[in-house]
Amino acid sequence: MNKIIYIGGIGHSGSTLLDIILGEAANAMSCGQVGGIIDKTIDDNCACGKPIKDCPIWSDIFKVYLEKNWRSVFSRISKERNLLKFLFSKNYCREYVTINDQIFRHLFEISKKQILIDSSKNISRGIAFVQESNYELYFLHLIRDSRGYINSYNKRQVESNEKVGLIKPFLSWLIKNTSASILGRFFYRKRYFQIKYEDLVTKPVDTIDYISSKTGIEKKSIISRIKNHEEFNIRHIFSGNRISKHPVVLKTRNKKTYKLHHFRDSLFWYSLGFITKLWGYSK
Numbered sequence: 001m002n003k004i005i006y007i008g009g010i011g012h013s014g015s016t017l018l019d020i021i022l023g024e025a026a027n028a029m030s031c032g033q034v035g036g037i038i039d040k041t042i043d044d045n046c047a048c049g050k051p052i053k054d055c056p057i058w059s060d061i062f063k064v065y066l067e068k069n070w071r072s073v074f075s076r077i078s079k080e081r082n083l084l085k086f087l088f089s090k091n092y093c094r095e096y097v098t099i100n101d102q103i104f105r106h107l108f109e110i111s112k113k114q115i116l117i118d119s120s121k122n123i124s125r126g127i128a129f130v131q132e133s134n135y136e137l138y139f140l141h142l143i144r145d146s147r148g149y150i151n152s153y154n155k156r157q158v159e160s161n162e163k164v165g166l167i168k169p170f171l172s173w174l175i176k177n178t179s180a181s182i183l184g185r186f187f188y189r190k191r192y193f194q195i196k197y198e199d200l201v202t203k204p205v206d207t208i209d210y211i212s213s214k215t216g217i218e219k220k221s222i223i224s225r226i227k228n229h230e231e232f233n234i235r236h237i238f239s240g241n242r243i244s245k246h247p248v249v250l251k252t253r254n255k256k257t258y259k260l261h262h263f264r265d266s267l268f269w270y271s272l273g274f275i276t277k278l279w280g281y282s283k
């Protein structure tokens, strides 16, 4: 049966990186953030370098998306508070998932692969799929230490001249990871599992091995590239963060580096960050 690996969680946690890495499997295709289709126009470029209207993977289905005016349905995931509607309104959830399944069906047919990777991240989208998708769906909850997330978030804020902070990004991190963990662990256990970003970069072979054992994704070609420090190709990711413009080499690290600058690290950890312990992190 065809399968979907849905990468859920919060941004700045390595989801595009993991999507690209898994896309190297012989039986899988990396799609990027499929939910990000609402921000795209037919003239925007796919990662393959062609405009979407000329991309062999996305052009036909994007035209269908425009013709059938699916945008309003897709925009349901732009607010995570709609999660409650996805949980309690069968029709609301089913309509959203039926349209997405049509897109997935097209992607399965055209790619000739058995597994699609969708790294849209939204918790509500993942939960909707777990409940209603006709495909065998795995919710891969990707978690990064809150300090690593805040570092990455603030770096991006500085680059775009926006305000940096601790509390606001931490609360977003907490809400997303808590909702995914509770729903996944207690209600959708068979289809849900967690992966730590820090494990991906410090022990990638073990992490890929684990993902493969859970989902059936072919691991040989991925592990060979990791061991030989070879590039991972981007192919047709059509929405994702900026690393998706260039081939990626997974730089493995010897230790887990996620601390904030010295003073801020202690202040943050003892006031809020200690909650991160719930996901197995320590000071």
Ligand SMILES: [Zn+2]
Binding pocket: 046, 047, 048, 049, 050, 055, 056, 057, 058, 235, 236, 237
């Ligand atoms: Zn393309």
